[in-house]
Amino acid sequence: MTSRSFRLQALAVLAAVLSCPVWARAEKSYDPGASDTEIRIGNTSPYSGPASAYGNIGRTIEAVFRMANDAGGVNGRRLTFLTYDDAYAPPRALEMTRRLVEEDNVLVVFQTLGTAPNSAIHRYLNTKQVPQLFVASGATKWGQPKAFPWTIGLQPSYATEAAVYARHILANVPEPRIGILMQNDDYGRDYLAGFMAGLGEANQRLVVLRATYETTDPTVDSQIIALKGSGANVFFNITTPKFAAQAIRKAAEIGWRPAHYLNGVSASFATVFKPAGLDASQGIILALYRKDVTDPQWHDAPDVQAWRAFMARYMPGADPADDGHNYGYMAAHVLLEVLRKSGDDLTRANIMRQAASLKQFAAPLLLPGVTLTTGRDDFFPIESVRLGRVKGQSFELFGDVISVENR
Amino acid sequence: MEQLVQQLAAGLSNGAIYALMALALVMIFVSTSHINFAQGEMAMFSTYLAWAGMQSGLSFWPALAVTVAASFLIGISVERLVVRPLRDAPHLSIVVVFIALLAIFHAFAGAIWGFALKAVPSPFADWTVVSNPYLGPHQLGMLAVTGMMLAAILAFFRCTRLGLAMRAAAENPTSARLSGIPVDTLLALGWGMAAGIGAVAGCLVAPVLYLEPGMMSGVLLYGFAAALVGGISNPAGAVAGGFIVGIVENLVAFLGARFEAATGIYVFGTGEKLTLALVIIVAMLVVKPGGLFSGHRRERA
Numbered sequence: 204m205t206s207r208s209f210r211l212q213a214l215a216v217l218a219a220v221l222s223c224p225v226w227a228r229a230e231k232s233y234d235p236g237a238s239d240t241e242i243r244i245g246n247t248s249p250y251s252g253p254a255s256a257y258g259n260i261g262r263t264i265e266a267v268f269r270m271a272n273d274a275g276g277v278n279g280r281r282l283t284f285l286t287y288d289d290a291y292a293p294p295r296a297l298e299m300t301r302r303l304v305e306e307d308n309v310l311v312v313f314q315t316l317g318t319a320p321n322s323a324i325h326r327y328l329n330t331k332q333v334p335q336l337f338v339a340s341g342a343t344k345w346g347q348p349k350a351f352p353w354t355i356g357l358q359p360s361y362a363t364e365a366a367v368y369a370r371h372i373l374a375n376v377p378e379p380r381i382g383i384l385m386q387n388d389d390y391g392r393d394y395l396a397g398f399m400a401g402l403g404e405a406n407q408r409l410v411v412l413r414a415t416y417e418t419t420d421p422t423v424d425s426q427i428i429a430l431k432g433s434g435a436n437v438f439f440n441i442t443t444p445k446f447a448a449q450a451i452r453k454a455a456e457i458g459w460r461p462a463h464y465l466n467g468v469s470a471s472f473a474t475v476f477k478p479a480g481l482d483a484s485q486g487i488i489l490a491l492y493r494k495d496v497t498d499p500q501w502h503d504a505p506d507v508q509a510w511r512a513f514m515a516r517y518m519p520g521a522d523p524a525d526d527g528h529n530y531g532y533m534a535a536h537v538l539l540e541v542l543r544k545s546g547d548d549l550t551r552a553n554i555m556r557q558a559a560s561l562k563q564f565a566a567p568l569l570l571p572g573v574t575l576t577t578g579r580d581d582f583f584p585i586e587s588v589r590l591g592r593v594k595g596q597s598f599e600l601f602g603d604v605i606s607v608e609n610r
Numbered sequence: 611m612e613q614l615v616q617q618l619a620a621g622l623s624n625g626a627i628y629a630l631m632a633l634a635l636v637m638i639f640v641s642t643s644h645i646n647f648a649q650g651e652m653a654m655f656s657t658y659l660a661w662a663g664m665q666s667g668l669s670f671w672p673a674l675a676v677t678v679a680a681s682f683l684i685g686i687s688v689e690r691l692v693v694r695p696l697r698d699a700p701h702l703s704i705v706v707v708f709i710a711l712l713a714i715f716h717a718f719a720g721a722i723w724g725f726a727l728k729a730v731p732s733p734f735a736d737w738t739v740v741s742n743p744y745l746g747p748h749q750l751g752m753l754a755v756t757g758m759m760l761a762a763i764l765a766f767f768r769c770t771r772l773g774l775a776m777r778a779a780a781e782n783p784t785s786a787r788l789s790g791i792p793v794d795t796l797l798a799l800g801w802g803m804a805a806g807i808g809a810v811a812g813c814l815v816a817p818v819l820y821l822e823p824g825m826m827s828g829v830l831l832y833g834f835a836a837a838l839v840g841g842i843s844n845p846a847g848a849v850a851g852g853f854i855v856g857i858v859e860n861l862v863a864f865l866g867a868r869f870e871a872a873t874g875i876y877v878f879g880t881g882e883k884l885t886l887a888l889v890i891i892v893a894m895l896v897v898k899p900g901g902l903f904s905g906h907r908r909e910r911a
Contacts, residue, residue: 251717253824256725387881412867415881419828421627421819424620425860426880429867432613444727445820456746457616478729478820522724 230547236310237549242542243283244268245303245312247320252290253418257316259521260339261286263531264314266517267539277542280549285309289320296320297327304333311336311554314357314534318342318389329353334555337537337584339530341468342393346582348559353551355558355582357534361390361466362397363607364490365439367588368464369401371488372437376462380411382435384426384442384450387415394441394466411435416446424453431459440465448479455483463487467588473497473524476593490588490605491598492573496529500597506567533568537575537584540564572604617860619744624832625856626752627818630811631826631833632840632848633759637807639842640767641800643780644693644704648711650826650833652688653808655715656681658723660813661730661821670733674813678806685805689798719823730816752814756849759810763845776800828884832856835887838894841901851901855890859883 248261345356412433591598663673734751840847
């Protein structure tokens, strides 16, 4: 008897709660995945498989949201981050993303990693009108607001960056003969296309040799020897950290000293220049948009200090030299900013509007002068880089912030 | 000419890497009749153990010794826990298990030590005796160790009773068991020794390739090609196969570049090195499954 009357009472209370006056939340509007207490964010990352090194980005984002929740959430709402392993396989990314949208009811999909997995979910999310926010890939196709209004990129595109090098070479190297080493995949080709476009039709004959490598190659020694043999005096190095370190070391070993331009993908002292040898790395030129947290010149910067405190508290034991922690921290703060700006209007349309109206937002760990600006026709948040060269144990920045319009 | 010599030297030092990997593959094949696809990842895992040892203050050689011992035990445990229960399973199940082991070792290494690139110091860095512009001290050291390991393995299989018994246990377990050879123990021993050889291989290639969980995944393929070229049950052939694969792939890249420079037509080059390794594997399996150095095939009645 008691239990039945208790149930009746409970039902009555529930009914009262549900019939709560509508005006109380009149100015709040929600799409699936958002409520007074929660915002659900979906993601897929390669936690296993060949690209599992990038899994740390997803882990870091998760930790940043935990930190935000400990501080009271965003506008009083807890962030729930649902992240699944896609093993860097496009079909799996699509399957997991469907699950996020259709079963887990996430409000937005955020920071899915890689060009191929994002390509697989690009059309699906735009058909479903679910925001595909701040894609973790440097491909150029994430910034097409007309054709894909629900997708927005984040970092400077590979093509943008490559064009900056091309222009710097033309302006600074007398009689350049350019040798290129590139990974034989979409990432390498994107850089190459941007570089060729930056050189311009007339100057493409300056490229004397283009050597490629596969990620399964043990070393790139043979390629470096061939590049030296080609007589190149400029080296554009489109490689991931391991091969970048090997290339720098081998070039030094065989006494090849070209003007060396290295892609920003490998801008790291901990995983590239120190393993390759600091002596061999001096003078290498890179385009940068983030601070290398292992670079002593940023040791006392407030955002780097905050990052270090975050790592100590929320990711103890993680390797601070792994750049994924740096990138993920920056990216997570961009989403926090957009959610904060969205206020109580947590509809997918409003979130896209907010993502597309960032005004010089200085996310943590970006270089001084590099900010995020977006607009209705501009879905490329970070469009500026700074050139730096390896000097001692630091990047010595030179020249102004270079902005490239990318439309 | 200068470039050709450079390419040959680079091919030789890459060849030493393949040869070391091939030796571990041959070891496991001779002693258990299996091809262990997880051999590369096990070697990578061992290299992390050595790296951890060096981080805690050991120098290269003591760290290597400890690692070889630890890897020996890991190899034996793998055999005991995973391979032995599958002794009567079809070949395909065993292949699947080896691929699973590959993924497991990879994931564990990443989880424990992270994915960031780590530099492993070379134990031969101070060798300035034979300095030349083509082969660095580490490359020479690698060649020397490859030779010593090969000699030790040959001597072990040819001249010791244990080695002979091991070959018997692998080739014909039933007869071996009937003649009183403790087959199970010897299979486990074979796994342990292959893991130990893998550990030496991993520690020697790490200063060249840099240590990260994917370090050996590409090398395994080339090592497999090398073992097939030389004959999968022939240690000396496998080492020769390693050098052949290393030199041929660089020659291909060199000739391709020359051809392109002369005619302006790109036919093949550095991008086709992996393809070449795969072509070698397929060609050897089709044309000469016993390896380049196999004589006429002896059929037993």
